[in-house]
Amino acid sequence: MGFDVLLKGNNMIRLLEGLWVALRISLISVSISIVLGIIVGMLMAMNRRVINAVTRIYLETVRIMPQMVLLFVVYFGATKALGINLSAETSALIVFSFWGTAEMADLVRGALISIPVIQYESSTALGFSKLQTYLYVIIPQIVKRMLPLSINLITRMIKTTSLVMMIGIVEVLKVGQQIIEANRKSSPNAAFGVFATILLLYFIACWPISCFSKYLEKKWEN
Amino acid sequence: MGEILTIKNLSKRYEELTVLDNISLSVNKGEVVVIVGPSGCGKSTFLRCLNGLEDIQDGTVALGGDIINPLKGNKSRSREKIGMVFQSYDLFPHKTILQNLTLAPIKVAKRKKDEVTKEALELLERVGLSSKKNSYPRQLSGGQKQRVAIVRALIMHPEVLLLDEITAALDPEMVREVLDVVLSLAKEGRTMLIVTHEMSFARAVADRMIFLDGGKIVEEGSAQEFFDAPQTDRLKKFLQTFSYDKD
Numbered sequence: 001m002g003f004d005v006l007l008k009g010n011n012m013i014r015l016l017e018g019l020w021v022a023l024r025i026s027l028i029s030v031s032i033s034i035v036l037g038i039i040v041g042m043l044m045a046m047n048r049r050v051i052n053a054v055t056r057i058y059l060e061t062v063r064i065m066p067q068m069v070l071l072f073v074v075y076f077g078a079t080k081a082l083g084i085n086l087s088a089e090t091s092a093l094i095v096f097s098f099w100g101t102a103e104m105a106d107l108v109r110g111a112l113i114s115i116p117v118i119q120y121e122s123s124t125a126l127g128f129s130k131l132q133t134y135l136y137v138i139i140p141q142i143v144k145r146m147l148p149l150s151i152n153l154i155t156r157m158i159k160t161t162s163l164v165m166m167i168g169i170v171e172v173l174k175v176g177q178q179i180i181e182a183n184r185k186s187s188p189n190a191a192f193g194v195f196a197t198i199l200l201l202y203f204i205a206c207w208p209i210s211c212f213s214k215y216l217e218k219k220w221e222n
Numbered sequence: 223m224g225e226i227l228t229i230k231n232l233s234k235r236y237e238e239l240t241v242l243d244n245i246s247l248s249v250n251k252g253e254v255v256v257i258v259g260p261s262g263c264g265k266s267t268f269l270r271c272l273n274g275l276e277d278i279q280d281g282t283v284a285l286g287g288d289i290i291n292p293l294k295g296n297k298s299r300s301r302e303k304i305g306m307v308f309q310s311y312d313l314f315p316h317k318t319i320l321q322n323l324t325l326a327p328i329k330v331a332k333r334k335k336d337e338v339t340k341e342a343l344e345l346l347e348r349v350g351l352s353s354k355k356n357s358y359p360r361q362l363s364g365g366q367k368q369r370v371a372i373v374r375a376l377i378m379h380p381e382v383l384l385l386d387e388i389t390a391a392l393d394p395e396m397v398r399e400v401l402d403v404v405l406s407l408a409k410e411g412r413t414m415l416i417v418t419h420e421m422s423f424a425r426a427v428a429d430r431m432i433f434l435d436g437g438k439i440v441e442e443g444s445a446q447e448f449f450d451a452p453q454t455d456r457l458k459k460f461l462q463t464f465s466y467d468k469d
Contacts, residue, residue, distance in 0.1 A: 122312035126326040127302030
């Protein structure tokens with residue numbers, strides 16, 4: 001079945017290192033996206049005309065453009081056109097954060113505007129400051145509403161990092177290809193074993209996140 | 223029986239539109255003032271100006287001598303002295319009933335948790351909702367939610383309580399249980415300003431009635447004068463809309 005190649009030499013270690021590259025890119029860009037997404041989402045919820053226009057264009061651009069094109073634009077385009085020398089990993093982080101921020105901001109905006117005005121007003125009437133109102137009343141409600149969709153976004157981002165091999169980053173999928181190439185003669189069936197293993201690795205990476213989300217949803221269901 | 227709330231020449235405008243026009247009113251400690259008027263007359267806006275939810279363009283609102291609107295500096299501290307209950311259910315959906323009561327005293331007034339919890343349980347007992355302390359707002363009926371909202375305001379020990387059409391969104395059979403709570407508060411000498419459409423309740427609870435129309439106080443007086451011998455045509459007409467004659 002081709003699983004044997006993984007036991008040769010340090011192939012399995014290399015595959016795990018590749019997985020770490022993919023996960024590192026996802027983790028960093030997810031973190032950036034959450035922070036920036038909250039800020040942009042709050043700006044969007046303010047409902048000012050100029051901000052709305054700019055963020056609208058931003059969001060639509062991100063949604064229309066395939067992530068791979070964005071990767072090429074930043075990695076190959078920016079280097080040539082702007083004369084900036086970006087490493088492949090930096091380019092990947094920029095593209096994934098750019099994408100994640102837009103999607104996260106839209107989730108934050110949606111959750112924020114779904115909170116009735118009366119929640120802010122009754123908090124104010126009870127003497128809460130603006131900060132306390134957000135801290136104790138608004139944010140807990142928003143987080144609850146956003147959870148399922150943001151988990152979905154995070155797992156989508158992790159899966160999509162497999163595209164970064166296209167700009168030369170050696171992540172798990174690329175390592176897999178290298179292993180298959182190197183063992184083409186000795187184990188011609190390696191492709192199945194290697195790719196199946198990669199599938200399993202992605203599953204192991206994403207599944208706990210889904211489980212955690214389910215756990216929180218259950219816990220908050222009250 | 224000193225004066226507690228003093229409103230002088232209050233005006234509220236949205237650009238061209240004048241919602242409240244030069245209103246002056248003083249409320250004594252322990253007095254219950256009921257404000258009625260046609261919809262859109264500015265009743266709710268008036269209450270909202272009193273605790274600073276709306277800014278005002280002219281005049282002042284003073285609580286026990288301190289000007290609280292317009293206010294410079296630490297706004298939130300003075301707001302806790304004026305409790306408010308709204309028409310729409312405003313409990314915090316992510317907190318239990320008990321937590322709804324204790325959140326503000328602990329976080330805003332910085333009181334001790336045990337002491338606040340004890341008081342919260344006493345208050346829930348008083349409005350007959352002890353058994354709901356660990357429920358969430360969505361598990362309560364509208365009338366129960368409003369009773370919780372009232373005690374959530376009370377636990378902050380407000381000097382004045384503002385009730386803004388608190389039964390308007392309720393099914394008729396739930397109105398009574400909420401208004402009974404308000405009546406008991408009036409009996410124990412709470413200072414309250416109440417906006418309502420329940421005329422028989424107004425008559426029973428009010429020390430003073432105010433008829434607001436077009437952003438102005440058109441008529442005011444004791445409940446008896448107000449309902450039995452209205453002076454102005456506008457009030458007469460308004461009161462007629464509540465009575466039915468078959469002929």
